[in-house]
Amino acid sequence: MAQETDIQTLLGRFQNDPWHSGVAVSTYDSLTGQSGHYGSGDLDPGKPYFINGVTKLYVAAIIMQMREEGKLTLDTPFRSLLQGCKLCKEMHVKDGVDYTDELTIRHLMSHTSGLGDFFVYKNSDKVRNQGALLRHRLSDGKDMAWTFEEVIQRTRSHGAIARPGEGPRARFTDSNYQILGKVIEMIDQKSFAEIVQDRIVTPLGLRATYVYCDPSDTRPAMPMSRARRVAVPLAMSSFQADGGIVSTAREALIFTRAFFEGRLFAADDLNTLFDWRPLFFPTEFGLGVMRIKIPRWLTTRYRWRDPENLLRKVPTLYGHLGVGGAFCLYAPAVGVYVAGSCNQLTGPARAVVLSIRALEAVIDARKLTSQEPVMVSQSS
Structure with a gap:
C-alpha cells in the first residue's frame, strides 16, 4: 500500500536522526475503515511509552x-x-x-x-x-x-x-x-491508577495502558533527550494525573477514537469541552483538549523535500500533545485519527510534524482509490 510505504519512509527519516531511538504511529481512516500501525527502532505499535501530557x-x-x-x-x-x-x-x-x-x-x-x-x-x-x-x-x-x-x-x-x-x-x-x-x-x-483501569482500560479492552507508579518498572521505552536516552523513573511515577500514563500507539488510537466517538462519555457533551482560549501558538486549549490550527507557512520548512505540497493546507487537529513527543489527535474535517510518539523530550515540533505527515499519508492513499475525503460535523 502507498500509505504504508509513505509512513514507513517517514519513520525511516526520523530513525536516521540520532535524536530518535524509536518512532511509532497508528492511524485510522473513518471514511474507509482502514487502520494502520507502524514503528521503527525500539518502538513498534505495541511497545509501551510514556504519553506524558496526553494524560490530561x-x-x-x-x-x-x-x-x-x-x-x-x-x-x-x-x-x-x-x-x-x-x-x-x-x-x-x-x-x-x-x-x-x-x-x-x-x-x-x-x-x-x-x-x-x-x-x-x-x-x-x-x-x-x-x-x-x-x-x-x-x-x-x-x-x-x-x-x-x-x-x-x-x-x-x-x-x-x-x-x-x-x-x-x-x-x-x-x-x-x-x-x-x-x-x-x-x-x-x-487510586488514580485504579480509576484509569476501571473507567478507561477495562471498558476499552486495553492491555498495555496503565498509570506508571513503580520506579522499578522497565516496560516503557525510556525517553530521549536530544541524542541520549534518559532514565527518570522517580519523576515519571510522580506525575500521575498530569502526565503519568503509559500506553502504546495502537491503544492510544483506540482511546482517541473512543474519546471523540462517544464511547467514554456522551458525544453530545464534546462541545462542552470546546471552550477555546489561546495557549501557545498555534495551539488553543479547551477543557482538557487542545485544538491546533497550523498555518501553511509554518509547515514550509518541513516540506522542502516535497515541493508539490509546499502550500498544502493542514486540517484543524483536536486532541493533545505530550512534552515527550506523544500525540493523540483527530482531524474531524477529513475523518482521520493519528496517535503515537517520537519519544523525544526536546523539540516538541517534531511530534506535530510526524502526526501531520502521517495524517496526510492517509488522505493521499484515498486519492489512489478514487475516494473523496469525508466531512465530519464537528465544531472548529
Missing part, C-alpha cells in the same frame, strides 16, 4: 464520566471535593486576596485557574532561574520524586499569577491536573 485527555474523559454520574459539575469548587486537604487553604492568593474557594473544576481543566506551575515555578521572577533549572533537570537525566503535598506546598509558596478565569488566555499549569487527579481519587475512593 484521559483525565478529561474521567471528569466527564463523573459529571454524567452527578458526582460533580464543571462549576463545582474543587475545595468542596477536597475538604480534608488542609494544605489547600489559601493556596490561591493574588494581590492579598484569597481566591482559593472560587477555583472550580472548569478553571482547573481549562488552565484558567491562575495558579503557578509547581514544576517550572514560572509564576515567580525571583525563582525564574531555579525554574529554568528545574524545567531542564529531567532532560538532563536528573531524576527526582515529589508528592501531592509537595506540589501544593510549592504552588502555595510561589503565589498565584492571575485571578481565576482572568484574561483571554489559558496559562498551562501542571498543578491544575495534580489537583484534578486528587479530586477524582477522593470521589471514587480509589
